[in-house]
Amino acid sequence: MTDVEMKPADKVAEEKKEEAKDEKPSLPTPTAEIKSNIALIDRAVSTLEPRFTHRVLRTLATLRKRIDDGVLRTTIEEAYPKDSVVKNTLLSWLPSAPAASSERSMEIDSTLSKSATPEPVPEAEVYLRLLILYYLLKSPETYGKAIDLSHQTVEKMQALNRRSMDPIAAKIWFAVERTYELGGQLADVRPLFLSAQRTASLRHDDESQAALINCLLRSYIHYNLYDQADKLVSKTTFPTSASNAQFARYHYYLGRIKVVQLNYSEAHTNLQQAIRRAPPAKQAPGFYQAVHKYFVVVELLMGDIPDRTLFRHPVLEKALGAYFDIVKAVRTGSLSEFQTTLSKHAAQFEADKTYTLIVRLRQNVIKTGIRRLSLSYSRISLRDICVKLHLDSEEDAEYIVGKAIRDGVIEGRIVHEKGWMECGMQKGGYGPEVSDVFGRRITFCLDLHNQSVKAMRYPLNAHRKELAAAQDAREREKELAKEIQDGDLDEDDIGGDF
Amino acid sequence: MSQLKSLYDELQRAFYSRPSDLKKCGTLLAQLKIGLIEAGLLLPQGDLNLTDLAVARDILEIGAFWSIRTRDVPSFDRYFSQLQTFYTDYASSLPPSKREFPIRGLNLIRLLTQNRIADFHTTLESLPLPADAIADNPYISHPVNLERWLMEGSYSKVWNAREEAPAEEYKFFVDSLMGTIRNEIASCEEAAYESLPLKDAATLLFFTNQSELLKFAQERGWQVNLSASTITFARKGEEKIEIPKQKLIAASLAYARELEQIV
Numbered sequence: 001m002t003d004v005e006m007k008p009a010d011k012v013a014e015e016k017k018e019e020a021k022d023e024k025p026s027l028p029t030p031t032a033e034i035k036s037n038i039a040l041i042d043r044a045v046s047t048l049e050p051r052f053t054h055r056v057l058r059t060l061a062t063l064r065k066r067i068d069d070g071v072l073r074t075t076i077e078e079a080y081p082k083d084s085v086v087k088n089t090l091l092s093w094l095p096s097a098p099a100a101s102s103e104r105s106m107e108i109d110s111t112l113s114k115s116a117t118p119e120p121v122p123e124a125e126v127y128l129r130l131l132i133l134y135y136l137l138k139s140p141e142t143y144g145k146a147i148d149l150s151h152q153t154v155e156k157m158q159a160l161n162r163r164s165m166d167p168i169a170a171k172i173w174f175a176v177e178r179t180y181e182l183g184g185q186l187a188d189v190r191p192l193f194l195s196a197q198r199t200a201s202l203r204h205d206d207e208s209q210a211a212l213i214n215c216l217l218r219s220y221i222h223y224n225l226y227d228q229a230d231k232l233v234s235k236t237t238f239p240t241s242a243s244n245a246q247f248a249r250y251h252y253y254l255g256r257i258k259v260v261q262l263n264y265s266e267a268h269t270n271l272q273q274a275i276r277r278a279p280p281a282k283q284a285p286g287f288y289q290a291v292h293k294y295f296v297v298v299e300l301l302m303g304d305i306p307d308r309t310l311f312r313h314p315v316l317e318k319a320l321g322a323y324f325d326i327v328k329a330v331r332t333g334s335l336s337e338f339q340t341t342l343s344k345h346a347a348q349f350e351a352d353k354t355y356t357l358i359v360r361l362r363q364n365v366i367k368t369g370i371r372r373l374s375l376s377y378s379r380i381s382l383r384d385i386c387v388k389l390h391l392d393s394e395e396d397a398e399y400i401v402g403k404a405i406r407d408g409v410i411e412g413r414i415v416h417e418k419g420w421m422e423c424g425m426q427k428g429g430y431g432p433e434v435s436d437v438f439g440r441r442i443t444f445c446l447d448l449h450n451q452s453v454k455a456m457r458y459p460l461n462a463h464r465k466e467l468a469a470a471q472d473a474r475e476r477e478k479e480l481a482k483e484i485q486d487g488d489l490d491e492d493d494i495g496g497d498f
Numbered sequence: 499m500s501q502l503k504s505l506y507d508e509l510q511r512a513f514y515s516r517p518s519d520l521k522k523c524g525t526l527l528a529q530l531k532i533g534l535i536e537a538g539l540l541l542p543q544g545d546l547n548l549t550d551l552a553v554a555r556d557i558l559e560i561g562a563f564w565s566i567r568t569r570d571v572p573s574f575d576r577y578f579s580q581l582q583t584f585y586t587d588y589a590s591s592l593p594p595s596k597r598e599f600p601i602r603g604l605n606l607i608r609l610l611t612q613n614r615i616a617d618f619h620t621t622l623e624s625l626p627l628p629a630d631a632i633a634d635n636p637y638i639s640h641p642v643n644l645e646r647w648l649m650e651g652s653y654s655k656v657w658n659a660r661e662e663a664p665a666e667e668y669k670f671f672v673d674s675l676m677g678t679i680r681n682e683i684a685s686c687e688e689a690a691y692e693s694l695p696l697k698d699a700a701t702l703l704f705f706t707n708q709s710e711l712l713k714f715a716q717e718r719g720w721q722v723n724l725s726a727s728t729i730t731f732a733r734k735g736e737e738k739i740e741i742p743k744q745k746l747i748a749a750s751l752a753y754a755r756e757l758e759q760i761v
Contacts, residue, residue: 224623224624224625225624226620226623226624227620227621227624230620260619260620260623261616261619261620262615262616262619263616350628356619356622356623359646360619360649362646362650363646363649363650366650391652392652392655393654395654396651396652396654396655398702399651399652399653399654399683399686399702400650400651400652401651401690402651402683402686402687402689402690402691403650403651403682403686404651405686405689405690406685406686406688406689406690412690413690413691413692414690414691416691416694416695416698417695432741432742435746435749439749442749442753443752446753446756449756449760450756450759
């Protein structure tokens with residue numbers, strides 16, 4: 001699994017607009033950006049509008065790559081008043097800078113913020129901690145330090161217990177999980193996550209809850225504990241208001257659990273959802289590739305052959321090379337080719353954790369082979385089937401064909417006395433199943449429509465006007481009704497009025 | 499504790515003596531489990547003495563084997579879940595047990611005979627083995643191969659492998675496995691053949707004598723023609739496709755309602 005940083009797809013457009021705006025005066029320096037972010041967080045807290053915080057967090061992915069200790073140092077120096085306790089604790093996490101530069105920054109500090117900048121809100125501190133955490137994760141030597149920092153940050157977060165911190169907290173949880181994973185202690189942190197998840201769900205903190213469920217699933221699946229992961233999924237409800245990125249992850253993990261349990265059709269839907277919700281391929285290639293690997297295998301297990309264009313996708317072409325070979329082997333229904341491909345790419349499948357799934361494909365290879373034979377011959381001897389599919393004995397061939405007929409892979413029957421298989425006609429394409437499929441599609445479209453209606457944003461108070469209008473209309477009607485009752489009006493007038 | 503120790507020694511003697519004294523093992527195991535609960539070792543938590551843990555694991559392992567020998571599958575299931583803690587949570591601190599993989603393999607076979615394929619795969623994934631080492635481990639590769647052959651339909655391979663069990667206890671499951679296979683084959687035959695000579699049917703179903711076959715045929719409701727010595731499989735007839743009226747009406751009404759909302 002790869003470290004995948006994702007951004008909700010729907011926000012990309014907005015971001016591009018911002019970038020376009022920024023282009024003229026050149027990209028702001030990281031320091032300036034962090035500072036403006038802190039100001040935004042401040043605004044979010046004071047106006048109780050989580051929107052601003054979300055805007056800050058959206059820049060996290062790009063910002064993360066540009067920070068270094070110098071940037072963090074100057075930002076912290078400038079953002080906090082001179083002898084703030086918070087500042088010192090924050091600075092203590094950074095490697096001590098060369099004296100000269102730090103002095104210089106101190107000078108800047110004193111000149112710029114002579115009038116004692118007010119201490120930023122605690123949310124800003126947690127945000128800075130998040131940045132430091134990501135900075136520490138850049139090199140393996142500081143993993144230990146990162147774990148300490150993540151611990152303190154979590155404690156701080158829980159002690160502060162502020163609702164305005166929730167969006168940042170969700171990000172922190174993800175970073176904590178990442179820290180422990182890189183530090184190789186993922187199993188130890190599970191109790192912490194579990195209790196945090198309980199707290200988050202009691203407080204209706206949807207963002208943290210979504211992030212924590214994903215962290216837990218990731219940790220279970222990392223250790224192949226599919227049973228526990230499945231139980232977690234059945235005992236929790238994933239918050240519907242979670243961001244697209246969290247949903248994509250959740251669906252990916254669900255897909256992986258389902259495919260192990262041989263529930264291929266559900267795994268297929270989940271992985272498809274993950275692909276649809278994932279950010280564009282160019283931005284998060286790792287996630288895109290990881291999902292597609294499973295997606296290809298699941299399609300094969302369902303008896304479908306994935307689209308060829310998929311393997312020509314620039315991001316996927318290289319990563320899916322081995323899977324392409326497998327697809328080719330399954331398509332031709334040749335067991336020997338399948339075996340050689342499997343042993344050739346065994347190491348890669350092992351690393352992707354798809355090896356056991358691909359081994360399951362063996363029966364699909366046989367089924368495809370039989371289906372091809374049944375299409376091209378109207379009558380074929382068991383001996384020939386045995387030779388063509390590289391089966392071990394005729395006896396096996398008979399059982400295998402029998403099973404294929406029972407499972408509905410092919411239409412036909414075996415004539416035992418003569419030792420051949422007779423292939424029947426294909427089933428007609430009409431029946432209740434067709435209306436079922438049609439019904440499913442219609443429901444999907446209607447659902448989509450309803451969802452989009454729900455997702456629309458309406459301007460505040462706009463409905464008041466309509467309400468007033470409706471009130472007027474009602475009053476007019478009442479008057480009218482009264483007049484009718486009084487018999488003052490004849491029917492022509494009513495028609496005219498309305 | 500000392501009482502526990504003597505009971506444990508007694509259990510080992512009873513278990514390893516040939517043939518094992520199964521009845522005595524049963525009573526001893528019941529006493530030992532109470533002892534383990536009192537010592538907090540049945541469901542261990544936190545840091546405990548490693549040798550104690552190893553002994554507790556040993557007792558449970560004997561219990562698991564004992565359940566198989568006394569043909570008590572639910573009891574095996576219980577022992578296995580109790581052993582899970584030792585195998586997964588204390589894997590790093592305890593010395594590996596040489597009975598671990600036989601027991602895990604038995605559990606896999608048990609899932610297979612109960613036709614719990616999804617659980618089989620989930621358990622297989624959680625084995626502490628890299629995927630390519632599975633083929634090298636006789637205890638695990640046996641059930642894995644069985645599953646593969648069952649899924650493919652190579653029933654004769656399953657039949658031939660029944661004597662190649664890597665441990666004595668595996669043979670216990672052979673009978674129930676054969677029952678599963680016969681039913682599988684029978685359902686395949688019903689679909690794939692119109693009629694079969696009695697002799698061939700017996701070979702396909704691995705029956706050695708005709709009376710067994712006849713009994714089986716009766717159970718499944720096949721028509722046996724003794725004079726021509728053939729079996730005719732009752733065709734389930736081209737089932738009339740019924741139009742699911744209720745469902746169609748409900749769907750149409752739902753569409754109408756939804757469309758109403760849109761327009």
